[in-house]
Every structure is written in C-alpha cells, then in structure tokens.
Amino acid sequence: MACIEARGLRKAFGSTIALDGVDLRVEEGRILGIIGPNGAGKSTALHAILGLTPYQGELKVLGRDPWSERDQLMRDVSFIADVAVMPRGMRVSQAIDYVDGVHPRFDRTKAEGFLAKTNIKPTSKVRELSKGMVTQLHLALVMAIDAKLLVLDEPTLGLDILYRKQFYDSLLNDYFDRSRTIVVTTHQVDEIQDVLTDVMFINQGRIVMECGMEEFESRYVEVMVRPENLAAARAYKPMHERQVFGRSILLFDQANRDELAALGDLRTPGIADLFVAVMGNHGGDQ
Amino acid sequence: MTTVDSPEVAPQLSSPTRPMYWSIRREIWENRSIYAAPVVTACIMLFGVFISMFTLPHRISAAMGDPGKLHGVVEMPYDMTAGLILVTAFLVGVFYCLDALHGERRDRSILFWKSLPVSDRTTVLAKATIPLVVLPLFSYVLILVTQFIIVILYTIALLGHAQALEAFFSNLKFFQLSMALLYAFVVIALWHAPVYCWLLLVSGWAKRATFLWAVMPFLAIGVFTKIAFGSASFFTFLGNRLVGWFNKAFIAPQKGAPHLDPLAAMTPGTLLSTPSLWIGLLFAALFFAAAVRMRRYREPI
Numbered sequence: 021m022a023c024i025e026a027r028g029l030r031k032a033f034g035s036t037i038a039l040d041g042v043d044l045r046v047e048e049g050r051i052l053g054i055i056g057p058n059g060a061g062k063s064t065a066l067h068a069i070l071g072l073t074p075y076q077g078e079l080k081v082l083g084r085d086p087w088s089e090r091d092q093l094m095r096d097v098s099f100i101a102d103v104a105v106m107p108r109g110m111r112v113s114q115a116i117d118y119v120d121g122v123h124p125r126f127d128r129t130k131a132e133g134f135l136a137k138t139n140i141k142p143t144s145k146v147r148e149l150s151k152g153m154v155t156q157l158h159l160a161l162v163m164a165i166d167a168k169l170l171v172l173d174e175p176t177l178g179l180d181i182l183y184r185k186q187f188y189d190s191l192l193n194d195y196f197d198r199s200r201t202i203v204v205t206t207h208q209v210d211e212i213q214d215v216l217t218d219v220m221f222i223n224q225g226r227i228v229m230e231c232g233m234e235e236f237e238s239r240y241v242e243v244m245v246r247p248e249n250l251a252a253a254r255a256y257k258p259m260h261e262r263q264v265f266g267r268s269i270l271l272f273d274q275a276n277r278d279e280l281a282a283l284g285d286l287r288t289p290g291i292a293d294l295f296v297a298v299m300g301n302h303g304g305d306q
Numbered sequence: 307m308t309t310v311d312s313p314e315v316a317p318q319l320s321s322p323t324r325p326m327y328w329s330i331r332r333e334i335w336e337n338r339s340i341y342a343a344p345v346v347t348a349c350i351m352l353f354g355v356f357i358s359m360f361t362l363p364h365r366i367s368a369a370m371g372d373p374g375k376l377h378g379v380v381e382m383p384y385d386m387t388a389g390l391i392l393v394t395a396f397l398v399g400v401f402y403c404l405d406a407l408h409g410e411r412r413d414r415s416i417l418f419w420k421s422l423p424v425s426d427r428t429t430v431l432a433k434a435t436i437p438l439v440v441l442p443l444f445s446y447v448l449i450l451v452t453q454f455i456i457v458i459l460y461t462i463a464l465l466g467h468a469q470a471l472e473a474f475f476s477n478l479k480f481f482q483l484s485m486a487l488l489y490a491f492v493v494i495a496l497w498h499a500p501v502y503c504w505l506l507l508v509s510g511w512a513k514r515a516t517f518l519w520a521v522m523p524f525l526a527i528g529v530f531t532k533i534a535f536g537s538a539s540f541f542t543f544l545g546n547r548l549v550g551w552f553n554k555a556f557i558a559p560q561k562g563a564p565h566l567d568p569l570a571a572m573t574p575g576t577l578l579s580t581p582s583l584w585i586g587l588l589f590a591a592l593f594f595a596a597a598v599r600m601r602r603y604r605e606p607i
Contacts, residue, residue: 072420073605091425099421107415109336121328122424158418 021083023048023169023201024069028077031064031225038064039075040225046218048168049198053212054205055295056222062205065222066173069203070099082168095124098167102177106154108147112140119161131164134194152183159187163195170195172204184208188215209292219291221298229298241277242289243270249283256280260297271297325424329432330440333406339398340436344445347394348452351387355456358383359463366470380477383456388449388487392494395445399437403502404517406433407510407601414606426601430506434594437502442491450484479568486568490555493577497551500586503593510600513607546582554580 026044030037038061046052056062067073069081071090079086084093106115112135120128135142138156146154155175162170176184192215196202206212213233220230231239245253245268254261256279258270271289272280280286289297334340362379369375407430410416419429457480464471505520512519528540552558554577557570577583 067605070421072417074603090420091423091428094421094423097421099417101414101417101421105414105417107332107336107410107418108413110332111335114332114335118328118332119422121331122323122325122422124323124423 021048022046022080023050024079024081024203026068026077026079029065029068029079030076031061031068031073037225039068041077042222042225042227044220044227046201046203048201050217051196051202051204051215052218052220053209053216053291054203054220054222055209055291056205057299060222061225062222063173064225066171066203066205070097070171096168097171098162098165098169099171100155100158100162100173100175102174104154106146106158108145110146111142112144112146112149112157113142115146115157115161116142119165123165125166126161127164127166131160134160134163134190152179155179155183155187159190163190168200170200170202172202172206174206175204176206176208184211188212191215209295210290213291216291221295223299229294236291236294237288239274240289240294241272241275241280242287242293243272243280243284244268244287245270245284253280253283260293260300262293262296269293323423325428326432329424329429330435333432333436334440337402337405337436340402340441341444343398344391344394344441344448347391348387348448351383351390352452352455352459355383355459359459362460362463363467363470366464366467366473370469370473376473377477380474381483383460384453384483387452387456391445391449391452392490395441396494396498399441399498399502400505402436402441403433403505404509404520406436406506407597407604408512408516411604411607416604416606427598430510430594430598430601434503434506434597438495438499442495446488446491449487453480453483482568486556486572489572489574493551493555496583497547497586499590500593501547503590503597507593507597507600510597510604547586550582551577554583 022045024044024046026042029039029042029044031039040061042061042065044065054062054065064073068075068079069086071081071086071088071093074087081093082096086093110118116128116131116135119126119131135157138153138160140149140153140157146157149157159175176187179187188211191202204212204216216233218230218232219236221228243253243258244264247267250268253268253270256270256272256275259273260271262269262271271293277286365379366376369379410419457478460474461471464474505516508520509516524540524544528538528544531537531540555573557573559571
C-alpha cells in the first residue's frame with residue numbers, strides 16, 4: 021500500500037486554482053521534498069493530505085480519506101507547520117501533558133529525553149522561547165510520536181543555520197527509519213538535498229517534475245564549460261545555461277557524460293539549480 | 307494459593323487517552339481568566355465586607371424589630387456576592403467564547419491542535435463545556451467559600467453583641483441559600499446555552515471583530531423593528547434571553563410581601579413548561595453543530 025495516493029487532486033480558492041489535477045504516489049519509507057515557488061500549491065497539497073482542507077478528486081493517506089477521517093488519521097500522521105503554531109500560552113510541561121493525554125502513540129520519556137538535550141526548561145511558557153527553541157520543542161514532541169507519516173511544511177522557516185542543520189540531523193539520526201515516510205516542503209532546498217530520497221517540483225498547481233534522487237544524480241549533470249568549448253557544449257542542447265564568475269555552467273538532462281567531460285568539469289547539480297532550469301523552461305507556457 | 311501473579315508486565319501498547327478531559331484542561335491552562343476573574347471579584351467583595359464589619363453591630367441593632375429590614379441587612383452581602391460573581395462568570399464566558407475558535411486561527415495554533423488525534427466535535431464540545439459547566443461549577447464553589455468567609459467575619463464582628471448575633475443567625479439560611487443557588491446555576495446554564503453556542507459559532511466564522519458580528523445583527527434587528535413597526539418586542543426578546551430565567555425559575559420577591567424561604571421560591575415546574583427554554587436549547591444545538599462545522603472548514607486567518 022502506498023503511503024499517499026492521489027488521483028486528479030483539485031482545489032480552487034474562488035477563481036484561483038491551487039491544485040490542478042495532481043496525481044501523486046508516495047511509497048512507504050521515502051523522504052519526499054516538494055519544491056515550488058510561493059503560491060505553487062505546496063501548502064494546499066499538504067493541507068489536503070492532512071485533512072485540513074476539502075478537495076476534489078481522490079486522495080488516500082495510509083488508506084484513509086483525510087477529510088472525513090482526520091482525527092483517526094492523526095494517530096499515524098504527524099505534522100509540523102512553520103514555527104509559529106505552538107500554542108503560546110502553554111507551558112512546555114503542559115504541552116507534553118496534553119499530547120501524552122490525547123495521543124495513543126506518544127512516548128513521554130522519549131520527548132523528555134529529547135528536551136533534556138536542549139536548553140528548554142519545562143516550566144517555560146512557549147511565548148518565552150526563541151523561534152529555534154519552539155521548533156526544537158515541536159520536533160521533540162513529534163519525534164516521540166510513533167507515526168507512519170511525518171509532514172513538514174517549511175519547518176525551518178526563519179531559523180538560523182545552526183538550528184536548521186540540527187533539525188534535519190536529529191530527524192535523520194533519531195527518528196527516520198525505513199518504515200516511516202517524510203514529506204517536506206522548504207525554500208532552503210540545497211540544505212536538504214542529501215536528506216531526500218525523492219524530489220518533486222510543483223508549479224501553478226501542477227507537478228512539473230518528479231524523480232528519485234538516484235535517478236536525479238544519474239540523469240542530470242552540470243558542466244562548467246571552458247570558454248573555448250562553449251559552442252561545442254551548446255550543441256548538446258543544454259536545458260539551462262548560467263554564468264558564474266565569467267564561466268558558463270550548462271545543465272544537461274540525460275547527456276553523454278564521457279563526451280561532456282572533455283568540454284569541462286562535471287558535477288551533480290543542486291536541486292535549486294535544476295529547479296530554476298525547469299521553472300525557466302515552464303515559464304514560457306503560462 | 308499456589309502461585310502469586312507477578313506484577314503485570316504486559317507491554318504498554320497504548321495508554322488510554324482522554325481527549326475530552328485534556329481538551330478541557332488545556333482550555334483552562336490557556337485562559338487563566340476563567341478562574342482568575344471570579345477570584346478577583348470575590349476578593350473585592352470580601353474587602354467590602356471587611357470594612358462593613360465595623361458598622362454591622364450598629365446596623366443590626368437599628369433594624370431589630372423590623373423583620374424585613376433585618377433580613378435585608380443580614381442577607382444582602384450574600385446576595386451581592388453571588389450576583390456579582392455570577393455576572394463576572396457570564397462576562398468571562400462571553401469573551402472566552404468569542405475568542406475560543408477565533409484565537410486559535412489568528413495565532414495559527416489551530417494547525418498544532420489539528421495535528422493531534424482529537425476530533426473537531428470533541429474540541430468544540432470542550433470549549434462549550436467551559437461556560438456551561440466549568441465556569442458555573444467553579445463560581446458556585448467560589449461563592450460558597452466566599453459566603454462562608456463572610457459568615458466567619460460577621461460572627462467575629464458580632465462577638466459581644468449577643469442579641470445581634472442571635473438575630474444574625476436566625477435570619478441566615480445558609481443551606482437553603484446554597485441549594486437555591488445551585489439550582490439557579492443549572493437554570494442559567496440551560497437558559498444561556500444558546501447565547502454561548504451562538505458566540506462560539508461567530509468565533510469560528512468571523513475573520514475579525516467577533517464581538518461586533520455577534521452583537522450587531524441583534525441590535526440592528528431591534529432598532530429596525532422599533533423604527534419600522536414601533537415595536538419593542540425584539541428588545542424584550544433579547545432581555546428575556548439574558549435575564550428571563552429568573553421569573554420562570556423562581557417566584558419573584560414582591561415588595562411588602564413576607565420574605566419567602568429560598569427553597570419555597572423555586573418553581574422548576576414553571577421553568578420546564580416554558581417553551582422558550584426548549585426553543586433556546588434547540589437553537590443551542592443548531593449553533594453548536596454549525597460551530598463544529600466551522601472548526602472543520604475554517605483555516606488560519
């Protein structure tokens with residue numbers, strides 16, 4: 021059974037189409053990154069998966085219909101939205117008590133163990149914590165839940181690089197195993213490139229590209245072309261070309277690496293670079 | 307006995323969860339005014355009583371011989387305490403409800419609450435429980451405690467005035483008063499249920515200015531019917547919804563008539579045969595269902 025399965029997922033806000041017939045299948049044990057510009061429909065897709073918003077089309081998460089069965093689904097699904105959503109008037113210990121009281125799969129000792137490694141005091145109110153600490157608290161709560169699917173919507177928004185690094189490190193080291201699935205959206209794409217097993221680009225409510233990271237690495241190649249070889253390299257039809265420090269970097273999809281190697285240095289492109297390339301190509305047909 | 311069972315070491319699959327209980331507790335954690343405001347009111351009342359201690363013996367002696375007046379002197383602080391804490395609880399309940407489903411959308415914490423396995427119905431029910439059960443129960447206990455402290459203070463004030471002390475206790479019907487008060491709290495909760503559920507609904511629906519959305523439509527209808535048809539019946543209806551419970555649940559005290567025992571003044575039969583009680587409860591149920599739906603559909607503002 022796929023963890024998430026969507027067919028023809030549609031959602032419109034008035035005349036704005038947020039999701040325009042999305043077909044999606046996320047298998048168990050994957051870490052999928054959904055990348056897209058603001059307003060592309062990422063959050064709407066996640067909200068539909070979490071049962072926070074009604075939609076048209078077919079959608080099954082862990083075999084359930086999220087909109088009609090949100091509360092049961094949330095026994096197996098955890099969610100971290102951007103950092104501001106922890107209730108500010110509660111104390112840290114109260115937040116733990118509450119989750120412990122309502123969640124059958126919450127392990128209190130685990131959460132307290134995670135928190136002990138931070139500077140967060142159990143008696144502090146959430147509003148007294150820094151942004152980074154609120155995220156640490158939320159992550160500690162979520163990691164102590166034995167969920168099958170974890171959804172992260174811009175979880176590290178507004179955090180400094182130390183907290184961001186720490187966030188993904190603890191997620192991978194202390195939480196992720198092959199039986200869990202993680203779906204994440206973020207603008208700090210390159211920071212999670214090594215974390216992901218799959219990547220998906222979404223624009224204007226449609227999926228414009230999706231592939232596994234192994235495929236990504238074998239399929240896409242960037243060449244830093246020596247100036248005298250530029251014309252020759254262009255003959256291989258790059259999907260994108262950009263200038264860095266006066267040198268041209270050409271991005272190829274499924275090109276012959278041996279031949280390209282003669283023209284310059286090869287490397288695997290960053291997701292952000294590929295994203296710019298793909299969006300540039302799709303920008304014309306708006 | 308052959309063997310003694312070793313302590314059960316069955317794996318803890320999942321501890322039983324109590325979403326309703328914890329949802330109510332977290333409302334109280336997040337809204338300290340639920341208990342703080344009535345307590346502050348009680349303290350102010352007690353301070354006033356403390357000052358009046360010094361004139362009490364004189365006032366009782368002066369009222370001696372006039373049963374009605376004596377009764378007033380003795381019972382007044384108790385009625386005032388109960389009344390003021392009741393009004394406080396009502397105001398706290400109103401403002402609590404107006405924020406209950408609005409605040410969590412405003413600060414986006416709804417995304418946190420909804421990421422936990424608690425249904426929208428349980429959440430809204432927990433929120434409705436605050437003004438309908440938690441606040442009344444707390445206020446009731448608070449009133450009893452406050453009144454008990456008043457009895458102690460007044461007894462101290464009257465020490466050495468044997469006659470006044472006797473008059474004081476013979477006019478004080480502490481038990482009857484507390485029973486009548488409990489009854490009144492139940493009646494008020496039932497009578498005000500549609501008010502609170504309406505406020506919850508508006509709180510879940512309005513994007514801003516919840517108070518205006520909750521109140522203005524009624525004022526507008528009232529003013530309109532008054533101007534267009536010269537009829538004040540809509541205002542009568544509104545007033546009835548707020549304070550009409552008293553005349554249905556109790557025999558109203560008549561001027562000059564002998565004072566009734568609090569328990570004898572209760573008229574539950576009249577109350578239960580009042581259509582507007584039942585119509586009100588029907589509307590409360592409708593508003594509640596609509597509020598649950600709002601909780602489900604509405605997203606952060």
